[in-house]
Amino acid sequence: MAAVSGMRALLGLHRSIMFQCCSGLTQVQLKATYLPRGLCSSDTKGNEPKLPVNTENESLLENLNLMGVDVKMARQRQPGVLRKTFTNEQGLAQFLKSKGASSKVVASIISRYPRAITRSLEHLDQRWELWRNIFKTDAEIVTILDRSPESFFRSSDNAELKKNITFLTSLELDTKVLHRLLTTAPRTFSNSLELNRQMVEFLEDICAELGGKNPQQFPKAVISRNVYILTRSTKRVKTNIEILRTSLKLDDSELLALFQGPGAEILGLSNQYLRKNFNSLQQKMVSLRCQKADIKKLIISYPMVLYPGPNTLSSKLDCLLKGGITITQILEKPKVLDYSTQNIIGRLEELKRVGYDFQKNGISVLDSSRKRFAAKIERLAASPDD
DNA sequence: CAAACCGGGATCTGCCATTTAA
């Protein structure tokens, strides 16, 4: 990886010494110069013609084009890679194909994360094996690479990855969670060990601060409910905890229960977003004549109210209210807010059609799977007694 | 038996800024 800087020196100016010692490595790929993009501002005021400082490796470009890589995209993302003299695009492609990736997937991976072509075969092999500690098949890994090439390629430190996996494993998440963690939040993998450790320790500290009995358990609880947590900064999580503490006036044990439970999902929201959602929820509830205590209860029992943006939540509530449901009923069964507005609208219509009475029969019909709801409607239609 | 309770599953990257290495 390191033997690479020679060519530029050749084209460039100084560093002739470098040239000397590297000349043995000279490679075919030097062809022409692509355009300079900057004029050299400072240095020599003299008038020697400035050689282009930045030249792309033309044969590399050609290769990439042939492979179907979106070179424009690659250039935009990691321009430096295109200037490298030695790259391993062929090796990478072959490697990935041997793992079952199509040419199209390979091209897309390189387009989105060009640095991938700087990895050596040995490196790739090792890294793949490490990923295979968690994933049972190559195909699974390919899917993830296709989704998020950066997660696999951004770091070149296999030793770190290994330690990281050991660490993650040592948390004793159950295998299912570990698998899900890395499937859905693969960036966790390429975090440094230190970063992951910091978050875990931070969570332990929080637990202890809140008077939790078992701080080791806490990160597990949070992670299994929110596998994205390790891709967030501790700063963000800390701020969110404070936002919730102060805006809801929660005490320690309430906070602990919240985060160990369903509240974990909300911990990773951006701070602004959380604040905004809280404020608009509060406004909305006040406009519906709810008490502060109602709002608190709602959030504690169903923290996911804070997840949808103001418009989504508001329109959902409006639909329900317009359909003849009271805000009190919603506060009792907030899970009805789980479903999409479209879904809610459709169900309200169907229920109206069969003359369903929410006051008499409650609203939990709305909180059921499609299948169960359909069955329910059928029953209601068959026996329109009431 | 149906309703209610409850937890789980899917999903989440792609960019920018800063620091570090060569």
Add this chain to the structure above:
DNA sequence: TTAAATGGCAGATCCCGGTTTG
């Protein structure tokens, strides 16, 4: 000085069904 490595951010739900309960 450039490129590589790394940290961090914004974005913004919906659905299903096993088990318990009545």
